[in-house]
Amino acid sequence: MNFAHARTVVFITGAFVSHFGWDPWKDHFESKGFMCLAPPWPFKDASPDELRQRHPHDLELATLTLGEVIDHYAAIVQSLQERPIVIGHSLGGLITQVIVNRGLAAAGVAIHSVPPFGVIPYALSFLRAGWKALGLFTSLRETYFMSFKDWQYAFVNGMPLAGQQQAYQQNVIPESKTVVRGGLTRVAKVDFEKPHAPLLLTSGSEDRIIPARLNYRNFKRYPQNGSVTEYKEFTGRNHFVLGQSTWKEDADYILEWLARLR
Numbered sequence: 607m608n609f610a611h612a613r614t615v616v617f618i619t620g621a622f623v624s625h626f627g628w629d630p631w632k633d634h635f636e637s638k639g640f641m642c643l644a645p646p647w648p649f650k651d652a653s654p655d656e657l658r659q660r661h662p663h664d665l666e667l668a669t670l671t672l673g674e675v676i677d678h679y680a681a682i683v684q685s686l687q688e689r690p691i692v693i694g695h696s697l698g699g700l701i702t703q704v705i706v707n708r709g710l711a712a713a714g715v716a717i718h719s720v721p722p723f724g725v726i727p728y729a730l731s732f733l734r735a736g737w738k739a740l741g742l743f744t745s746l747r748e749t750y751f752m753s754f755k756d757w758q759y760a761f762v763n764g765m766p767l768a769g770q771q772q773a774y775q776q777n778v779i780p781e782s783k784t785v786v787r788g789g790l791t792r793v794a795k796v797d798f799e800k801p802h803a804p805l806l807l808t809s810g811s812e813d814r815i816i817p818a819r820l821n822y823r824n825f826k827r828y829p830q831n832g833s834v835t836e837y838k839e840f841t842g843r844n845h846f847v848l849g850q851s852t853w854k855e856d857a858d859y860i861l862e863w864l865a866r867l868r
Contacts, residue, residue, distance in 0.1 A: 672788025810843025
């Protein structure tokens with residue numbers, strides 16, 4: 607794999623939020639000479655307002671599975687002329703790990719990644735932040751929509767109220783409970799022992815839904831077998847890391863990491 611010529615970046619969005627959150631990252635990476643794509647999940651190719659209007663009776667989105675989302679992004683990656691750099695956040699980070707595990711990426715970056723199957727997420731903050739999205743005792747034919755109160759706890763803790771409200775209006779969209787449940791099944795499995803393209807996992811000290819210690823256990827599952835696997839914890843980052851005022855510092859660290867691989 608000739609990483610030195612990988613100039614395409616595919617950004618993968620996590621659950622609960624719109625893919626438009628990657629727009630500043632795309633602009634920044636493109637200013638550095640990369641060609642960037644941030645394709646939406648299936649049935650999410652619309653504005654946040656339009657997707658909210660479909661809630662809760664968006665049957666196509668409600669019945670979407672994690673396997674279908676993974677295959678959707680794998681197909682996009684495979685359609686490109688070169689193996690791209692894949693960068694994903696949260697559940698998109700998990701999908702990134704799977705795509706890297708399949709040998710489809712030149713390099714991968716998993717930002718505050720949902721851990722693959724087998725890395726048990728027993729942190730109480732993870733359970734508090736995510737259990738409602740599983741939709742226990744509710745219809746799987748209806749979508750889930752995160753409340754502002756849960757958004758404050760799970761994504762934007764530590765931010766001023768006005769910033770929390772603005773981020774909620776601009777980013778939060780309905781979600782498939784079946785996709786969220788899929789993150790706890792073998793669909794989310796990776797072979798940690800398999801050699802792979804360079805992979806960076808990042809975490810944030812203030813993240814509640816994916817605590818830094820959970821990211822670190824995810825990282826530690828990869829043996830030092832010759833594949834480049836690195837870990838970086840950022841101070842002060844919550845789960846809304848892509849949209850925090852510090853996002854460019856994180857993006858620049860990733861760009862520097864990629865440059866070191868060349």
